[in-house]
Amino acid sequence: MTKEGTTSTGTVKPSVALKNKKQAETNKNYLIWGLIGIGVLVNAVIIYQNYIQIHHPISNLGNGKFLFDYQSTIKNHNKASQDFASELKTYRNQITHLELQLSLNQFNAEQMGFLSQGLIYLDSVQNIKISLSHNEIGDKGALNVCTVLAALPKLHTLHLGLDAMKLSNETLTQCMSFLGESKSLTALTVSLIHNKIKDEGAKALVEGFTELKKKLTTLNLILISNEFTADVGKIFESFLPSLEKTTSLYLSLYANKIGAEGAHYLSKGLETQGQLKNLNLDLFFNNITDTGAQSLSKALTKLTSLESLKLNLEFNYIQNEGGQYVGEALKNLVNLKTLHINVATKNFGYTGFKHITEGLQALVNLEELYIHCGVNKIGPLGIQDLKLVYSRLTKLKRVRLNFYENSLGDPNAIKVNEMFDALKGVEELELNFNFNNLLEYGINQILKGVQKLPNLKRLDLDVGQSEVNDEDVNSIFVELDNVGKKVPEVEFSFLHTAITQEVADKLAQKYLNHSSIKLNINSSVSKDYLEERKKKQEQEKKDNL
Numbered sequence: 001m002t003k004e005g006t007t008s009t010g011t012v013k014p015s016v017a018l019k020n021k022k023q024a025e026t027n028k029n030y031l032i033w034g035l036i037g038i039g040v041l042v043n044a045v046i047i048y049q050n051y052i053q054i055h056h057p058i059s060n061l062g063n064g065k066f067l068f069d070y071q072s073t074i075k076n077h078n079k080a081s082q083d084f085a086s087e088l089k090t091y092r093n094q095i096t097h098l099e100l101q102l103s104l105n106q107f108n109a110e111q112m113g114f115l116s117q118g119l120i121y122l123d124s125v126q127n128i129k130i131s132l133s134h135n136e137i138g139d140k141g142a143l144n145v146c147t148v149l150a151a152l153p154k155l156h157t158l159h160l161g162l163d164a165m166k167l168s169n170e171t172l173t174q175c176m177s178f179l180g181e182s183k184s185l186t187a188l189t190v191s192l193i194h195n196k197i198k199d200e201g202a203k204a205l206v207e208g209f210t211e212l213k214k215k216l217t218t219l220n221l222i223l224i225s226n227e228f229t230a231d232v233g234k235i236f237e238s239f240l241p242s243l244e245k246t247t248s249l250y251l252s253l254y255a256n257k258i259g260a261e262g263a264h265y266l267s268k269g270l271e272t273q274g275q276l277k278n279l280n281l282d283l284f285f286n287n288i289t290d291t292g293a294q295s296l297s298k299a300l301t302k303l304t305s306l307e308s309l310k311l312n313l314e315f316n317y318i319q320n321e322g323g324q325y326v327g328e329a330l331k332n333l334v335n336l337k338t339l340h341i342n343v344a345t346k347n348f349g350y351t352g353f354k355h356i357t358e359g360l361q362a363l364v365n366l367e368e369l370y371i372h373c374g375v376n377k378i379g380p381l382g383i384q385d386l387k388l389v390y391s392r393l394t395k396l397k398r399v400r401l402n403f404y405e406n407s408l409g410d411p412n413a414i415k416v417n418e419m420f421d422a423l424k425g426v427e428e429l430e431l432n433f434n435f436n437n438l439l440e441y442g443i444n445q446i447l448k449g450v451q452k453l454p455n456l457k458r459l460d461l462d463v464g465q466s467e468v469n470d471e472d473v474n475s476i477f478v479e480l481d482n483v484g485k486k487v488p489e490v491e492f493s494f495l496h497t498a499i500t501q502e503v504a505d506k507l508a509q510k511y512l513n514h515s516s517i518k519l520n521i522n523s524s525v526s527k528d529y530l531e532e533r534k535k536k537q538e539q540e541k542k543d544n545l
Contacts, residue, residue, distance in 0.1 A: 058087055064096030064124075070105055081111045085118030092121040100130040103161070107132070112141035116148040126154050133163035133193070139171040146178040156184050157218075163193040169204035172197075176208025187218035189250075197226040199235065206239040213242045220250035220280075228256040233265030240269030247275055252282035254312070263292030267299035276303055280310040284342075288313065293322030297329035308338040314372065318345055323352025330359030337365055342372035344402070350378045357385040361392045369396055374404030374432070380412035383419055390422035398428040405435035413442030417449035426453055430460040438463055440472035447479035451486055459487050464495035469530060470503045477507065484517040493520040500527055 059067040068084065088095075102115070112135075119128075128149065135141070142162060149158060158179070167175075179185060190205075197205075202223070212219075232253070243249070258266065263283070273279075281296075288296075293313065300309075313326070323343065330339075343356060353376055360369070373382065382403075390396065408416075416433075423429070433446065443463050450459060468476070476494075484490050494507075501523040511519040 058084075058091065060091075060094075064094060065099075066091060066095050066097065067099045067101070069101040078111060078114065081107075081114035085114055085116075088118035089121045093124055095122055095125050097127040098122070098125055098129070100128070102135065103131045103133040103163075105135055107135040107137050107141070109137050109141035109144065112137040113144050116145050119145075119148050120151065122152055124154060125152055127157040128152075128155060129159035129161075131161035131163075133161055133165065133191075135165065138166065139168050142167055142171055142175055143178065146175040150178045150180075150182045150185075152182070152184075154184055155182060157187040158185060159189040159191070159220075161191040163191055163195065165195060167195065169201050172201060172205045173208040176205060176212060177210065180209065180211030185212075186215060187248075188212065188216055189220035189222065191222040192226070193222060193224040195226055197223070197228070199228055199231040201226075202228060202232050203235050206235060209239070209242070214245070216243065216246055218248040219243065219246050222250070222252045223256070224252055224254040224282075226256055228253060228258055228262070230257075230259050230262035230265070232256070233258050233262035233269075237265040237269040241272040243273065244275070246273070248278040249273065249276055250280035250282075250310075252280075253286060254282045254284045255286075257287050258283070259287045260289045260292035260295075262286070263288050264295040267295040270296075271299040271302045274302060274305060276306055278308040279303065279306055280308075282310075282312040283316070284312050285315040288316040288318060290317075290319055290322040290325070292316075293318045294325045297325035300329040301332045304332060305335065306333055307335055309333060309336055310338075310340040312340075312342040314342045314344045316345060317347055318343070318352075320348040320352035320355070323348050324355040327355035327357070327359035330356070331362040334362060335365060336363050338368040339363060339366055340368075340370040340372075340400075344372050344374040344376065344404070346375050346377075349376055350381055352376070353378045353382055354385055357382075357389050360389045364393060365395060366393050367395050368398040369393065370398075370400035370402075370430075372400075372402040374402050374406065377405075377407045379407045380409070380415045382406065383408070383412070383415040387415075387419040387422050390419065394425065396423065396426055399423060399426050400430040402432040403436065404432050408433065408436035408438070408442075410437055410439045410442035413438060413445040416442075417445040420449035420452050423453055425455055427455050428458045429453070429456060432462040434462055434465040436466075438466050439468055440475060443468065443476050444479050447476070447483055450483055451479075456487050458489040459483065460491045460493075462493040462495075464493055464497060466496075467498045468494075469498040469533070470500055473499055473503060473507070480517065484514065488516055490516055491518045491520070495520060495522050496524045498525050498530065498533070499523055500525065500530060502527075 059069070061067055068088075070080070070084075100115075107115075112132075130145070130149075132142075132145070137145075142165070146160075149155065149160070160175075160179075162175075176190075179188065192205075195201075205221075236251070263286070270279075270281075283296075293316075296313075300311075303309075311326075318326075326341075326343065330341075333339075339360075341356070343353070353373055363369075371386070376382070386401070390399070429450070431446070436442075438446075443466075446461070446463065450456065450461070480490075480492055504521050504523040508519060508521050511517050
């Protein structure tokens with residue numbers, strides 16, 4: 001007996017074989033068309049998603065403020081940029097403030113041209129922030145956008161972000177020259193972070209300010225992490241005196257290498273700026289020594305009209321003598337209402353810091369004081385000096401103290417508690433006591449001290465990086481709850497301690513939807529570690545009997 005469709009030898013009959021072949025081909029065609037259909041559907045979804053992103057790229061934030069956050073997931077940059085230009089045109093009479101987030105999108109000059117075409121319609125825009133970092137628009141694209149921005153009739157405030165881009169020195173000059181043609185621009189921020197600009201590039205940049213320097217009241221030059229040497233100080237020595245109308249200046253040379261010599265020449269330019277009301281000088285990591293600090297302090301002494309000073313000298317080679325120069329300069333700035341000072345360095349300790357606190361005591365008009373003195377190892381004596389400072393500055397409303405890694409020690413936290421007696425008028429307080437060997441007692445002393453501040457509306461307290469364990473946290477969080485009952489807005493950071501993940505999770509859940517307390521917490525140890533620690537403590541007790 002044979003199966004239907006086969007011969008007695010078991011081979012398939014020709015007619016049946018042909019039928020099976022046709023069926024197989026039919027199934028294959030169905031499969032191919034099915035795959036094609038899936039592919040079409042997937043592409044349709046992608047196109048639709050991109051269409052949604054492209055067709056609605058602008059967010060209306062209200063009160064004339066608009067945000068355009070370009071998504072790097074959009075692959076058709078030409079169409080996206082053209083659609084943006086078209087949609088921007090529809091808002092031309094509504095936009096007064098516009099923020100354009102265009103970073104990290106691999107734009108080229110042509111696509112930047114399409115985007116710029118949308119900007120040219122903005123007859124009512126007054127304030128623009130545009131971020132173009134990590135794109136490929138090159139010299140042509142940068143010049144294009146600067147030309148368009150300069151033509152906007154009501155634009156008075158511009159933040160131009162050109163970070164991490166390859167621009168020629170000639171382009172730097174021309175971009176500033178084009179912006180100088182603006183009829184209304186008075187406040188300019190230029191950000192050139194990590195552009196590998198050398199001293200010649202800085203010279204080219206300021207050479208483009210021929211017209212801008214005649215009209216700018218606010219100038220912010222953010223030149224972080226370039227390749228400047230001492231010679232850049234000479235460039236600013238020549239340039240700064242030309243800013244006769246500028247009353248607000250921000251100059252960041254963060255992470256360059258101007259050294260003491262560069263600081264000396266820069267100071268000569270700064271000391272001519274007696275008209276300044278606001279100065280933000282960021283010289284982080286610039287190999288500045290006591291000599292450089294002396295030059296800078298001499299310049300600051302002459303800026304007696306300053307109402308706001310932000311001075312960052314962190315991570316330099318300034319020792320106790322340099323701290324003395326800074327302290328002497330501060331004594332002359334009696335009109336200051338805002339002071340942010342960063343002197344965090346391992347190169348000077350308590351003596352240098354004491355000189356600075358002596359200078360601070362003269363600033364009786366201060367309403368906002370931010371002090372960053374981490375890693376100076378100034379200990380409890382530094383806290384006592386700060387109490388004296390705060391007691392003299394009775395107008396303080398906003399205080400920030402970064403006391404990171406300063407050898408305070410748990411028993412000495414009582415000094416911090418006592419320091420709060422001098423801060424009764426403060427409304428906003430931010431404290432960082434990481435790496436100060438604080439345990440249950442010390443943290444509780446700080447939390448109890450905070451509760452003595454009757455006008456406090458906001459607290460940001462960081463007491464992590466310690467050996468606090470599961471057994472210690474109960475009393476700490478009882479005190480935190482007491483703080484939350486008195487202070488409307490609290491952020492408490494309790495990171496990298498010796499508590500277990502289980503306890504960290506429970507606490508995180510407890511404060512997840514708290515009305516006034518935001519908790520930042522994690523665990524850096526295992527239960528095995530804590531059990532071993534407990535055994536060690538028990539053994540130590542036995543040994544002491």
